[in-house]
Amino acid sequence: LRIGLPEVIYAEGKTPGQVADIFSRMAEAGSDVLATRVSTEAVTAIQLAVPGTVHYEIARIVALRQALPLNEDEWPCIAVLCAGTSDLPIAEEAAVTAEHFGVRVLRLYDVGVAGVHRLLAVREQLVQADAVIVCAGMEGALPSVVGGLVGVPVIAVPTSVGYGASFGGVTALLGMLNSCSPNVSVVNIDNGFGAAYTATLIARAKRR
Amino acid sequence: LRIGLPEVIYAEGKTPGQVADIFSRMAEAGSDVLATRVSTEAVTAIQLAVPGTVHYEIARIVALRQALPLNEDEWPCIAVLCAGTSDLPIAEEAAVTAEHFGVRVLRLYDVGVAGVHRLLAVREQLVQADAVIVCAGMEGALPSVVGGLVGVPVIAVPTSVGYGASFGGVTALLGMLNSCSPNVSVVNIDNGFGAAYTATLIARAKRR
Amino acid sequence: LRIGLPEVIYAEGKTPGQVADIFSRMAEAGSDVLATRVSTEAVTAIQLAVPGTVHYEIARIVALRQALPLNEDEWPCIAVLCAGTSDLPIAEEAAVTAEHFGVRVLRLYDVGVAGVHRLLAVREQLVQADAVIVCAGMEGALPSVVGGLVGVPVIAVPTSVGYGASFGGVTALLGMLNSCSPNVSVVNIDNGFGAAYTATLIARAKRR
Amino acid sequence: LRIGLPEVIYAEGKTPGQVADIFSRMAEAGSDVLATRVSTEAVTAIQLAVPGTVHYEIARIVALRQALPLNEDEWPCIAVLCAGTSDLPIAEEAAVTAEHFGVRVLRLYDVGVAGVHRLLAVREQLVQADAVIVCAGMEGALPSVVGGLVGVPVIAVPTSVGYGASFGGVTALLGMLNSCSPNVSVVNIDNGFGAAYTATLIARAKRR
Amino acid sequence: LRIGLPEVIYAEGKTPGQVADIFSRMAEAGSDVLATRVSTEAVTAIQLAVPGTVHYEIARIVALRQALPLNEDEWPCIAVLCAGTSDLPIAEEAAVTAEHFGVRVLRLYDVGVAGVHRLLAVREQLVQADAVIVCAGMEGALPSVVGGLVGVPVIAVPTSVGYGASFGGVTALLGMLNSCSPNVSVVNIDNGFGAAYTATLIARAKRR
Amino acid sequence: LRIGLPEVIYAEGKTPGQVADIFSRMAEAGSDVLATRVSTEAVTAIQLAVPGTVHYEIARIVALRQALPLNEDEWPCIAVLCAGTSDLPIAEEAAVTAEHFGVRVLRLYDVGVAGVHRLLAVREQLVQADAVIVCAGMEGALPSVVGGLVGVPVIAVPTSVGYGASFGGVTALLGMLNSCSPNVSVVNIDNGFGAAYTATLIARAKRR
Amino acid sequence: LRIGLPEVIYAEGKTPGQVADIFSRMAEAGSDVLATRVSTEAVTAIQLAVPGTVHYEIARIVALRQALPLNEDEWPCIAVLCAGTSDLPIAEEAAVTAEHFGVRVLRLYDVGVAGVHRLLAVREQLVQADAVIVCAGMEGALPSVVGGLVGVPVIAVPTSVGYGASFGGVTALLGMLNSCSPNVSVVNIDNGFGAAYTATLIARAKRR
Amino acid sequence: LRIGLPEVIYAEGKTPGQVADIFSRMAEAGSDVLATRVSTEAVTAIQLAVPGTVHYEIARIVALRQALPLNEDEWPCIAVLCAGTSDLPIAEEAAVTAEHFGVRVLRLYDVGVAGVHRLLAVREQLVQADAVIVCAGMEGALPSVVGGLVGVPVIAVPTSVGYGASFGGVTALLGMLNSCSPNVSVVNIDNGFGAAYTATLIARAKRR
Ligand SMILES: Nc1ncnc2c1ncn2[C@@H]1O[C@H](COP(=O)(O)O)[C@@H](O)[C@H]1O
Ligand SMILES: Nc1ncnc2c1ncn2[C@@H]1O[C@H](COP(=O)(O)O)[C@@H](O)[C@H]1O
Ligand SMILES: Nc1ncnc2c1ncn2[C@@H]1O[C@H](COP(=O)(O)O)[C@@H](O)[C@H]1O
Ligand SMILES: Nc1ncnc2c1ncn2[C@@H]1O[C@H](COP(=O)(O)O)[C@@H](O)[C@H]1O
Ligand SMILES: [Mg+2]
Ligand SMILES: [Mg+2]
Ligand SMILES: [Mg+2]
Ligand SMILES: [Mg+2]
Ligand SMILES: [Mg+2]
Numbered sequence A, B, C, D, E, F, G, H: 001l002r003i004g005l006p007e008v009i010y011a012e013g014k015t016p017g018q019v020a021d022i023f024s025r026m027a028e029a030g031s032d033v034l035a036t037r038v039s040t041e042a043v044t045a046i047q048l049a050v051p052g053t054v055h056y057e058i059a060r061i062v063a064l065r066q067a068l069p070l071n072e073d074e075w076p077c078i079a080v081l082c083a084g085t086s087d088l089p090i091a092e093e094a095a096v097t098a099e100h101f102g103v104r105v106l107r108l109y110d111v112g113v114a115g116v117h118r119l120l121a122v123r124e125q126l127v128q129a130d131a132v133i134v135c136a137g138m139e140g141a142l143p144s145v146v147g148g149l150v151g152v153p154v155i156a157v158p159t160s161v162g163y164g165a166s167f168g169g170v171t172a173l174l175g176m177l178n179s180c181s182p183n184v185s186v187v188n189i190d191n192g193f194g195a196a197y198t199a200t201l202i203a204r205a206k207r208r
């Protein structure tokens, strides 16, 4: 991308062949490449076409790393939080994306609001992050609580986890938009990629 | 009411004259009487018609106590929580209603989720309650956090406090219905009265 | 749970293997265990992993009882109501959950509002309950009628039963939130489990 | 109208002068005339322009009767039901309209679902009607219960009475559309006039 | 039913076995029986269990006629209208139901509003009906035009036909509720059965 | 504008002073000027600042004509339709705008769908138009019927006229978007200006 | 159609047999024929029944051209724009339809708003069109930008492309209805056909 | 605040007296203080109570600066964009808040998407910003276009500007959430304050 980040392919709605073609072309140009929302068939098609890719199953991502330097210690750092196993695909989409954009990621994954002490127990890790991504479905309350604990931007990702009046993530989305913590901003439902993109820009600003 | 609770008048949409008339009739029958959502004009009309009433300004309630015994010490106890000054009218509607139904009320009123330590600071008081009412607007996240801290039913009252995508309390309502704490049930937006009614039935069960 | 209730697993969105693993671990710790929303595959996985479980097919629950004493006569009692066969899975989720939490359950299952005399015919049973759960889809009118017949809390569960403008339970949910009976509070669409949790807390309060 | 009914003016959104002009013109042509949703100013304007009109204050109707014969005994009969004082303007819009269309009206006005015995107490009157209009706000449950008690069409009128999640009558409207009584059909929120129009056509069919 | 109409089974959400059982039991009691929304499997199950039934494929109805007398000439008459082939299942659900309730049905099935002359061409048939059912999807405009052409009640049935902003019938439903023809009332989306039930009650009133 | 049309000021949300200032500036530059949605105060402010303007009261427009030639006979022609007096402000906003953009306008203003013969009576005028604007509130059915009668584009303008389930024009908007006439396209609720703009571009194409 | 355009069949919701039958009948009558939204099975059925048809796979259209003259050079011209591969089916539905209606089509298909220079790069082609169709999903912003670059009508087609809060095209639809470019009008979600129909009428007006 | 930012009072829903009291108390403690959404009465009350405050009329903010150092040259820098006069109150709420949080603000206020060249004309200023705030009503398309032009986070603020289907800012909100530019995140409708808070945290990170 225009700011030195890897090329990204949004695989949903593309055929496996189309995804593999675009991936090949970008790889040959020497870029780092990331394909999100890949189906099993698309994974196979990419792997046949391009050697050296890594497949992140839960995150539904295939990535190729050939350009970005890998000196992890100097990297900025973000935290990715969620409440439990159902939010994992989105949290991992965010975490894997950020790592491939050159950011260190603290995964804090069992910290729902109904057991607030688990969140308080990880507070020391949390405050080291330069930006925080919070993924939550159902009532979407976690970003507000986290927002009150940190002094950096919180990117909230509503997930489509839930049933009944969760309306496929709309309830979580609305809750996050109405957060009483002023450091919270929000991306689309299940958009772990977008949250990682913004969090990366924030975190990298510190070291530029 | 059919279960030994005072008579209640919902004053909204009635003329001051109508409210005062109904209030008088009930008072003469010897009942305790509660009028909610009273306008300034209705307050005056009641006070002219019935001596001995008490006006609770923030709660918008006028009450008459003549039947229920007043031995507060043996009473059951509930807690009413909210985050700040904007939720006060609803929290007070709940608290005053419960008190007039013969319940002791712990008011815990400055405990929003963006500053979770203030909530943890009152935890010892909270766990004494036989039922808990939580009033919250905006993202409506407070009941979930409270639900995780207590072992009694939590009645959540979404308030119409907020702007933009709070949609007059709908966001808070949806958040509460999707609470990940299983001891949370919900009443209509701004329905402090209904929450107090149910909380009273729960709390009084213990002493019957 | 923190209040002496069995451990509960929400199986939806977990693989059969994950569900069986969590179930085993809890069973080994000596707890009573309840898994709700179990698929056929998850049932088999649990049964292979843990001996002595009971499968409630309509309720989609697998349960293990090893800790809670079973002296039914002293138990508190709740009623679970619904209108017909389509609401049964949710009504049974509520009833089986409550029974495993140590509560006696009166099932009153053919009492829709379009034939109000069937409801009146069971009124004597109804008034024995310490809390009442009412499951209803379509217009969701049953909790209001029931609320007028009893002096205890009514927990209303909107069900996703219906078509067209029932919107997957939203119409029933809205109707219940606007109930003109003040003892009605509401949980999420199809949340029989949550209703049973709250009803259990209410009913058990009386005997503590 | 094309079927021998009086001329009708919907006054909302017209100036008092416009309303009075149209009323005059129709009156001079010898028709019976009905103006609904009249403001105080429009009432005065009509009364100055046309002698012999009757003003129904609660129904917000001004009517002139000069054509239709008045032999009430042979008339068909409908019932108009509602739960309480807030639905009165709509119930009266329906009742007055029907009377001016030549129909006898049984007003049954204190019969909400939270006290179902009051409804059962008027059942004998109810079953005499050739069509039934039921006006209800909040959860809109009354038409379903009434529909189960009669063998004639029930026209349900959702009213905009309520607050919070009643959404200006939408909740009542949705509830009525999902009625489990198959003899229920529905008109627009607060449309007492339309309900009376259809009920009149039904009731008059019997005597044609 | 309580008013001399056949027994009706709503087959959706019941197993073929359950549907056949209920059908058998009703048939043995001597009633006419109607099962709506029958799957292919339920049709077979009924046919195996009960001789003499008729299967209406487009209407998804299985019916048994053994009680109601069949003197068609004296019967009242309704019209069922729709715009084209996609609305046929609902129009036929209404038509077949009404016929089994003892009503003569005029089917007027190719009369959409975008070609208003086709509707005007059938006007003479239309005005013979004692009640009119209009099924329409998409913009749902047909009932308003029909309502202006007849002097009897119009029962509007929104259908789930359409795409995009038709929202599964919601647009048609809203259009019908706002009809500027005052003789229009509305039932749930795709509820051909309910429309036929009400239209039957209206049409039969004339001959009672 | 970039295509030889007069300058336009949208006055809503601007102070009278701001509106008059912008108007003056444009007038001095020699342009034709149109201000829409003008309040009474803004009208006065413009009239004081700029001589020679015309105020169209129903359309809420103030216009200045100094540049565009006025040879009406060669002009293209559009038709503007609506059902009655409540849609007049929007229909006139469209008509006056189009006239000031150099288009001849046929006003056909009493042609609602509930009396389809009035529409058919003006059909000969209708088919002369190069484009047709149809303004309608409530069920918004008029554009579909008109679309079937003409062979030119129909621009549909939903109006906020109606009550209850008309939702401030949303029902009309949805109906129009689902029109079964393929020559219908739609603009925002009450946007008579935008409809006139597009209709003008269409009509003028013929003579360019 | 009534204005010299080919006959059109909307194949969705019709069986392959029905589609092929209608297609045959029209073809035999000598018309040009277009079938949109054809399934693979319907394509085969048409091809077996009618020789000489063309199948446009991405557009899901089968067309027969036998009547319309083919002198492309004198034809009017429209442009069809979209942002990327996901909008192609709708853009091609519009383009193929317009071509079969006798219009020349400029396809400008890689011009999303997040890379506005790609759009500016095709501006010279764009300004040659007599009407412009813009297909866009997600935020639906492209029509506003395009509307500011051209002096002809822009027909905006919201597509159902997107996820989460795109709500199947509703977000794009709403954005387009609120376009700040006054030359934008809108058709239903995914209605490429309707857009082409209106654009054809506009473009052909110039040469008539 | 916990991160060295001034104290903030949200004045909406507080009485002038309450606002002035809180302001005084904070001022006496030596903090910088900001009150947003102040009414005219609250401004006067603050000015009487606290000397040295500044009133920003369009932004509806009263501010006191006594703690934060004022060395503007070393400050980080953000840009605030909007399309026109109606978005000014929100844009200024953002700009004034950020300035009082110690950030330099580039105001780029006449750059709507319907005239994209005005935006391109300010591109050089735009790319200097460390974070960008974009306020937009109606279709909310501006953040997507801006997002494609810069390599820093874009905070999008939907404004309640518009009418009809703009739904008080909901359309703009949805459009922004679906932005195809991955560096866009969103805050609540009209929440200029929250956008400034997050943008400040981002911009200040660079210089810490
Ligand atoms: N999971 C995702 N969610 C939303 N946007 C994405 C996602 N993955 C990639 N994108 C965006 O989609 C663009 C690629 O889209 P495309 O050209 O259709 O492959 C990238 O530049 C990203 O901005
Ligand atoms: N297609 C239908 N749509 C709505 N309600 C129906 C339909 N068919 C039958 N019913 C109603 O469903 C009732 C039977 O429901 P059940 O007892 O569940 O079989 C009948 O008495 C009818 O009132
Ligand atoms: N009634 C109206 N509805 C919608 N847009 C309008 C209206 N009147 C004027 N406009 C548009 O608003 C623009 C002027 O906006 P402004 O610069 O804010 O005065 C004009 O160029 C028109 O495109
Ligand atoms: N315009 C605004 N919109 C949203 N939140 C605000 C605004 N102004 C201030 N706030 C927040 O409101 C808090 C103060 O609320 P309060 O204690 O009620 O005065 C501050 O800490 C801010 O986070
Ligand atoms: Mg914020
Ligand atoms: Mg719960
Ligand atoms: Mg209640
Ligand atoms: Mg019905
Ligand atoms: Mg009507």
Ligand SMILES: [Mg+2]
Binding pocket: F179, F181, F182, F183, F184, F185, G187, G188, G191, G194, G195
């Ligand atoms: Mg169309």
Ligand SMILES: [Mg+2]
Binding pocket: F187, F188, F191, F194, F195, G179, G181, G182, G183, G184, G185
């Ligand atoms: Mg426009």
Ligand SMILES: [Mg+2]
Binding pocket: A187, A188, A191, A194, A195, H179, H181, H182, H183, H184, H185
């Ligand atoms: Mg994004």
